[in-house]
Amino acid sequence: MAKYTHSVSIDPEKCTGCTTCLRRCPVEAIRIRDNKAVINPNSCIDCGECIRVCKHSAKHASYDQLSDLDFTKYLIALPAPSLFGQFNHMNEADHVIQGLLDMGFKDVYEVAKAAEYVTDLTRLYMNRPDVVLPAISSACPAVVRLIKLRYPTLCDQLVPVLTPYELAGKLAKERAAKEHPELDPDDIKTVFISPCPAKVSWAKSVMEGQKVYVDLVTSMNDVYMELLSKMKPEAEPSPEAASEAGVVGIGWAMTSGEAASLMNDEYLSADGIDNVIKVLDDLESGIVGQIKFVELNACSPGCVGGVLAPTNGYVARVRLHNLRKTGGMVVKPNDVSDIGDFSSGDIPDEYTEAEAFTYMPDGSPNMLSMMLAMKKAEALAEKLPKKDCGACGSPTCRAFALDVVHGEAKLEDCKIRTEME
Amino acid sequence: MSDTLHYHFDVDGASFANAGRASVETKKLLRQLGVAPNVIRSISVAMYEGEINMVIHAHGGDADVYITEDTIIIILKDEGPGIRNVEEAMKEGFSTAPENIRALGFGAGMGLPNMKRYSDEMHIDTKVGVGTTIELWYHLNKQQ
Ligand SMILES: Nc1ncnc2c1ncn2[C@@H]1O[C@H](COP(=O)(O)OP(=O)(O)O)[C@@H](O)[C@H]1O
Ligand code: SF4
Ligand SMILES: [Mg+2]
Numbered sequence: 001m002a003k004y005t006h007s008v009s010i011d012p013e014k015c016t017g018c019t020t021c022l023r024r025c026p027v028e029a030i031r032i033r034d035n036k037a038v039i040n041p042n043s044c045i046d047c048g049e050c051i052r053v054c055k056h057s058a059k060h061a062s063y064d065q066l067s068d069l070d071f072t073k074y075l076i077a078l079p080a081p082s083l084f085g086q087f088n089h090m091n092e093a094d095h096v097i098q099g100l101l102d103m104g105f106k107d108v109y110e111v112a113k114a115a116e117y118v119t120d121l122t123r124l125y126m127n128r129p130d131v132v133l134p135a136i137s138s139a140c141p142a143v144v145r146l147i148k149l150r151y152p153t154l155c156d157q158l159v160p161v162l163t164p165y166e167l168a169g170k171l172a173k174e175r176a177a178k179e180h181p182e183l184d185p186d187d188i189k190t191v192f193i194s195p196c197p198a199k200v201s202w203a204k205s206v207m208e209g210q211k212v213y214v215d216l217v218t219s220m221n222d223v224y225m226e227l228l229s230k231m232k233p234e235a236e237p238s239p240e241a242a243s244e245a246g247v248v249g250i251g252w253a254m255t256s257g258e259a260a261s262l263m264n265d266e267y268l269s270a271d272g273i274d275n276v277i278k279v280l281d282d283l284e285s286g287i288v289g290q291i292k293f294v295e296l297n298a299c300s301p302g303c304v305g306g307v308l309a310p311t312n313g314y315v316a317r318v319r320l321h322n323l324r325k326t327g328g329m330v331v332k333p334n335d336v337s338d339i340g341d342f343s344s345g346d347i348p349d350e351y352t353e354a355e356a357f358t359y360m361p362d363g364s365p366n367m368l369s370m371m372l373a374m375k376k377a378e379a380l381a382e383k384l385p386k387k388d389c390g391a392c393g394s395p396t397c398r399a400f401a402l403d404v405v406h407g408e409a410k411l412e413d414c415k416i417r418t419e420m421e
Numbered sequence: 422m423s424d425t426l427h428y429h430f431d432v433d434g435a436s437f438a439n440a441g442r443a444s445v446e447t448k449k450l451l452r453q454l455g456v457a458p459n460v461i462r463s464i465s466v467a468m469y470e471g472e473i474n475m476v477i478h479a480h481g482g483d484a485d486v487y488i489t490e491d492t493i494i495i496i497l498k499d500e501g502p503g504i505r506n507v508e509e510a511m512k513e514g515f516s517t518a519p520e521n522i523r524a525l526g527f528g529a530g531m532g533l534p535n536m537k538r539y540s541d542e543m544h545i546d547t548k549v550g551v552g553t554t555i556e557l558w559y560h561l562n563k564q565q
Pocket of ligand 1: 470474475477478479499501502503504510511515516517518527528529530531532533534553
């Protein structure tokens, strides 16, 4: 099984132990210990909420630094669709692609283009007789990890088709190998420009023996400044920089974009991690009604709101809407028959995830010992102030009680309780 | 009952917005305990229906969850109008929900039948004018 590699971490120098992230973490993965935040790697989903809310810049994501990229290699940029919403006064997608080429990338493969193929593949998948409906998009890795950790019965509803950036990496490498047979395949490297830590973690968590389609992952924030300095809105972009993605693929950057590309109705889309959790709970209770597809994005309003994207997501969304109208983009989406013959309706393994989505709860509790622990914790919680203030370093009084039972916190850490006595 | 884990939830009869909270919280606890996924799903479905029924038909009530090593019992108790004819109420599609409730998408008459389907045992104790208590039982180590 793949070892999951986290990309969100804490800078203890900057962390003041202020409890902001503690209370905002949607999966209660953070504790304050010795006045510093610590993240429990077993439950963290790399959604980046803590990076978003930290006022002291003490949380950061690790990714491949732009300065470390070896531009003597055949580097191919894989820009996420959201990148195209980052620039003001930009009315043509080609300018962004030209800018990436001018930065030194040898080729650019738009993830938005791959997304259009993913839509077709997903449609094929949903026609299979054994599909479990509603199918749930696997495009947001924070959501996928959340489901794998907490929603055992929803795992088999995740769509097993490659994500757009994986497929983009695969197709980009194939294109390079075909156009440049002289290149050593090891010198062809794909570089995904990511809006979020979740996608960094996903790309870095590769299984042994698994084909690697995305070699390096940089942050949109990092690329932004450099790219901006290279972009020349007044100049005519070269023919190589012509955008090949359609308006449909670009839409994947925004909530509902993916679902709307797949079907007219009978879909549900939700964005923002707290909303996602509500929808997953309802899905598990079986109360969402007649829906065939569910698109969930940890960020609002979709990946344009990713925590590594420099521009306010709502502003970026407006720009993307404008770009779709004026950007000279392909209106007809790319068709999957461009990349292979799928007329039989089957999806070859190379287009699906190497590993099935399986439930892997955070820790594997032994029910009996956990019952004893929770019983003790309940008794203890009764005596706590129920203020959920976070001053003890745990997100709620109940969580604190369990932490005490597990020996991870001391009862004295609750200062309010001491005062009440 | 010293080795029983007990959780209590108030089911607020005045609000649809909170309906379902008890079953979601229960689900989290069961997950923490490491209860088998299929059991968790059954409990979420059945308990949600029971909770909604208390809100729609009985102005709310109490939900209590009792967990032992081999059995989970959910008790949903209200002091609502009671069920006049249980056999009839158990029929798929039977509902006395008023039009305005149906307009909200509730009242399809599938709640009680689903609660039965998604539990190992269901016991209904009801008296008109007094209230209704429904017990949902789950046997954890059952041979399949
Ligand atoms: N807690 C309750 N108190 C009173 N009546 C109830 C209760 N639960 C169910 N009923 C009765 O049983 C009927 C069938 O319930 P159910 O199968 O859940 O369908 P629905 O809730 O859609 O009407 C309800 O319409 C109602 O008359
Ligand atoms: S919504 Fe998009 S940007 Fe946000 S975590 Fe998910 S994949 Fe990343
Ligand atoms: Mg009902």
